[in-house]
Amino acid sequence: MPPAVRFVKVCRRFGSVRAVDGVTLDIAEGEFFAMLGPSGSGKTTCLRLIAGFEQPNEGHIELFGETAEGVPPYKRNVNTVFQDYALFPHMTVGENVAYGLKIKGASRSDREAKARDALAMVKLGGYEDRRPAQLSGGQRQRVALSRALVNGPKVLLLDEPLGALDLKLREQMQEELKALQKELGITFVFVTHDQGEALSMADRVAIFNDGKIVQVGSPADVYERPMSQFVADFVGSSNVLPPAFASHHGAAAKWTSLKPERIDVLAPGAAVAPGHAHVDGQIKMVSYQGSITRFSVEADGVRVIAAMPAEAVNFEEGENVRLTWPNAAMVAMEDGA
């Protein structure tokens, strides 16, 4: 079975800027795939290449085994949920959702029934006659989702769909989107710059930097085994330890990733458990973040961030402490860049 989306050495340039620079990628049918990266890393352009809003300058794109270059958006069986929803302001919610069906020539009764079902699916039953302007951000997001899904796309593209929502709503929508994807069984391609969002929802994550994919893998893969300093830093803000520091503490002399939550902060001179590395240092900053407290510790000339459950420790700025962590928590990376 061919992949839902296949990119082969795809390049998209805007003037002298290489927005997408040689991306090769397969997304399987039914997969929840996240494209994660900072702004300007090329993830949104990749999404637009799948939708057909952009055409590649080089390379090859396939959708379910069929060549997609030169095919305009209205001839692709994919639908998009736009970042700012792009709901038509001159149509009611019901007309917005029924738009795709109307374009395809569905009868009024048919498209009204389907639009009603699609709105009910996102818990907006009874909102058909409202205008988008009368809805909250979260409700508009749901309308955009049902407007896309009502067409029965084989791939649903989501461009930072939760970016404009507040935290609580965002977490709720994450769960709903995940459940929806499971229920419908269609391919979701999700663009985000929020690593928490990507890790919690996706089956696989591609991490973008500078128009290239720097790592693809399961959320656990990219989180626990970052292959580069960029990934270590971007996904879960790892400590990136220089080779000398790593070798001094029993690891290979390579750039090494160490997650803050694997480090324990102890009183100076505390006993070190077997199989653990340790370093002594001084707390430079304490930042209380609710469930956890983060300590920025200067040790051996390196700033190490340690995160502890907030109730477990009570150290203050300027105090000397001992940091310990399991040897296995140090993960060597392929490059330091």
Next chain:
Amino acid sequence: MSHAATVERRGGVLDKISDLFVTHPKLLTFVLLLLPLLWIGIVYVGSLFALLLQSFYSLDDFSGLVVHEFTLSTYAELLESASLQIILRTVMMAALVTLACAVIGFPVAYYAARYARGWTKALFYLAVMMPLWSSYLVKIYAWKLILAKEGIITWFAETLHLLWLLNGILAAPVIGGPSLSFSYIGTFLVFVYVWIPYMILPIQAALERVPANYLEASADLGAEPRQTFWTVIFPLALPGIIAGSIFTFSLTLGDYIVPTIVGNSRPMIGQAVYTLQGTAGNIPLAAAFTVVPMVIMGVYLYVAKRMGAFDVL
């Protein structure tokens, strides 16, 4: 350690006035609007009211004096065939000019809103606005020369051996005439030229407010460009088209200079008003004639609103 005052006490009278305005925003609105409201209230609405009043008076045919008594006889005169023809002629002209301005203006406005950036945008504004900077009369006389029998259009037609075409067009009933500058075609062309900026700018402003991703969303949902135009772009541009048509329509309805200089001698509303209030001294009928465009515009806006043209606003 010195203790800085939390509440500053400083400044003279001007500062005190600023403080007063900042803490009483309604007072500020009142002061700002006082002068313009007086102007609009007295000079503008007042004179309009006086005009309306005049239209309910009548002219004594015998003495040639205005009879200051309420009557509808002046309006009855409007419905006589001679007056009705003037009205009909003017409304037809205004409608056709508006339609032509919209059809020609839309692509220009669309290009400017969607594609022009940087210097092309500056060039667009310059090209659209520059005709408005030069004298209206000079432009119309220039057009008279262009359209005249000895003018450049005839010369072009001759050079291209298309004189038969020009003559054929001029031979058309009603719209034709001895030359372009003495025909409805000529009047129409000049009207379209002088008013088209007033159509382009509001359409462009409306289209500027249509984000590109509406068009992408429409395409994404399966709409071909033609469908996107009629279901998304056009409805969203409609308030701009209506705004532009208010300008082109009402400006054509009231103008008397263009048809006087370029056109056949059959009068339009503006010329009728000009003659009636001047040589004929029939102020009531002149006033009644000026009420016609107001009524037409009122009906037009009402219908447009009922049809949902302003729902997007």
